[in-house]
Amino acid sequence: MDLERQHVLQNYARYPLAVARGKGCYLYDLEGNRYLDFLSGIGVNALGHAHPRILRVIREQAGLLIHCSNLYYHQFQGPLAKRLAEMSGLERVFFCNTGTEAIEGALKMVHSHGRAIHPEKYEIVSLENSFHGRTMGALSITGQAKYRQDFEPLVPGVKFVPVNDVAALEAASSERTAGIVLEMIQGEGGINPLTQEFAAKARALADQHNALLVADETQCGVGRPGTYFAYQRSTPVILPDIVAAAKPIACGIPLGFIAANAKAAASIKLGGHGTTFGGGALACRVSLEFLDILDELLPAIQRVGGYFHVTLKELQRKCPLIQEVRGFGLMLGVELTVPGKQLVLDAMAEGLLLNCTHDTVLRFLPPYIVTEKEVDQAVKIVGKLLSKIKA
Numbered sequence: 001m002d003l004e005r006q007h008v009l010q011n012y013a014r015y016p017l018a019v020a021r022g023k024g025c026y027l028y029d030l031e032g033n034r035y036l037d038f039l040s041g042i043g044v045n046a047l048g049h050a051h052p053r054i055l056r057v058i059r060e061q062a063g064l065l066i067h068c069s070n071l072y073y074h075q076f077q078g079p080l081a082k083r084l085a086e087m088s089g090l091e092r093v094f095f096c097n098t099g100t101e102a103i104e105g106a107l108k109m110v111h112s113h114g115r116a117i118h119p120e121k122y123e124i125v126s127l128e129n130s131f132h133g134r135t136m137g138a139l140s141i142t143g144q145a146k147y148r149q150d151f152e153p154l155v156p157g158v159k160f161v162p163v164n165d166v167a168a169l170e171a172a173s174s175e176r177t178a179g180i181v182l183e184m185i186q187g188e189g190g191i192n193p194l195t196q197e198f199a200a201k202a203r204a205l206a207d208q209h210n211a212l213l214v215a216d217e218t219q220c221g222v223g224r225p226g227t228y229f230a231y232q233r234s235t236p237v238i239l240p241d242i243v244a245a246a247k248p249i250a251c252g253i254p255l256g257f258i259a260a261n262a263k264a265a266a267s268i269k270l271g272g273h274g275t276t277f278g279g280g281a282l283a284c285r286v287s288l289e290f291l292d293i294l295d296e297l298l299p300a301i302q303r304v305g306g307y308f309h310v311t312l313k314e315l316q317r318k319c320p321l322i323q324e325v326r327g328f329g330l331m332l333g334v335e336l337t338v339p340g341k342q343l344v345l346d347a348m349a350e351g352l353l354l355n356c357t358h359d360t361v362l363r364f365l366p367p368y369i370v371t372e373k374e375v376d377q378a379v380k381i382v383g384k385l386l387s388k389i390k391a
């Protein structure tokens with residue numbers, strides 16, 4: 001089949017796979033070959049593929065109303081905002097379409113909040129190794145030179161500190177800091193969880209300097225860590241002022257959001273922010289359905305995620321190429337002592353989809369419906385491929 005690849009912008013390093021359809025935890029290529037999907041569209045297809053309840057609401061809602069713009073109300077945006085406010089512990093919700101857009105909205109809140117206090121209060125503290133998206137604002141706080149270098153100058157006033165370096169975080173923060181932005185578990189940066197001490201320090205510094213603490217939960221949130229959000233894993237919970245999220249929230253229909261407390265929400269005035277598509281009727285209805293299912297699934301995410309972690313640790317004991325197993329729930333990474341790119345291609349040939357981030361970290365983001373049996377299948381394939389690699 002002619003996929004007309006010559007007309008597509010050459011910005012993605014794609015794998016040699018053309019996907020035709022999906023069902024449950026499996027994808028099928030154009031030739032009908034089956035793949036166990038342990039990446040779920042980089043954390044998007046939370047309920048796998050063709051989930052019957054999601055299909056039903058998409059079909060029904062498509063015949064009623066897909067979109068009507070944010071000039072009008074519809075039945076689903078308000079209830080979804082209420083739901084997300086309850087889940088997050090925050091108050092007001094703004095809907096957009098993607099993770100990077102959610103971050104842009106959060107950055108506007110941070111800047112507006114800072115500038116209302118002092119014209120020089122616009123600095124943002126972010127983390128080395130972080131990933132927050134590809135638009136100019138999100139790129140400005142992304143702590144990886146490879147993504148930024150062709151697009152500078154970016155938004156000024158961003159300071160990067162190493163992950164879990166409490167002293168550096170303290171040194172970078174001052175009364176000029178308007179916001180501190182964190183991924184509680186760095187995703188693209190290699191599945192790096194923040195320590196409780198570091199996250200608590202970020203909260204304390206934000207309070208001390210009247211800055212807003214932003215949790216980017218685009219990849220690590222909305223059920224994947226076994227709680228609604230990754231910041232809820234700790235006791236006591238370190239509540240951010242703003243949560244940004246997207247990926248799984250509408251099971252593949254583009255939808256993102258920011259949830260903000262009253263202080264952060266007050267920084268956006270009438271007309272100060274907006275989007276054409278964000279929070280449309282179809283996306284919001286699908287998301288409400290998903291969140292109902294998520295409540296039933298959270299215990300399974302914790303159970304299967306725990307099993308997956310233990311199974312990978314067992315593999316580590318047998319395999320010297322595995323340096324570390326990291327992550328929580330169904331967001332797990334295996335740090336190898338060798339590059340992982342070829343293993344990803346070999347796994348694909350064996351019928352398993354995963355990816356490799358940061359050169360040496362195998363990243364697993366399976367659908368929330370994954371079972372122990374499927375975990376066994378995936379780990380068996382990875383173990384077999386690792387055993388063939390010379391250290």
Ligand SMILES: Cc1ncc(COP(=O)(O)O)c(C=O)c1O
Pocket residue numbers: 042097098099100101103131132133134183187188216217218219220246247
């Ligand atoms: C933590 C984080 N923030 C933001 C983004 C950007 O999201 P999107 O690709 O939907 O713009 C990503 C994407 O991987 C992400 O992992």
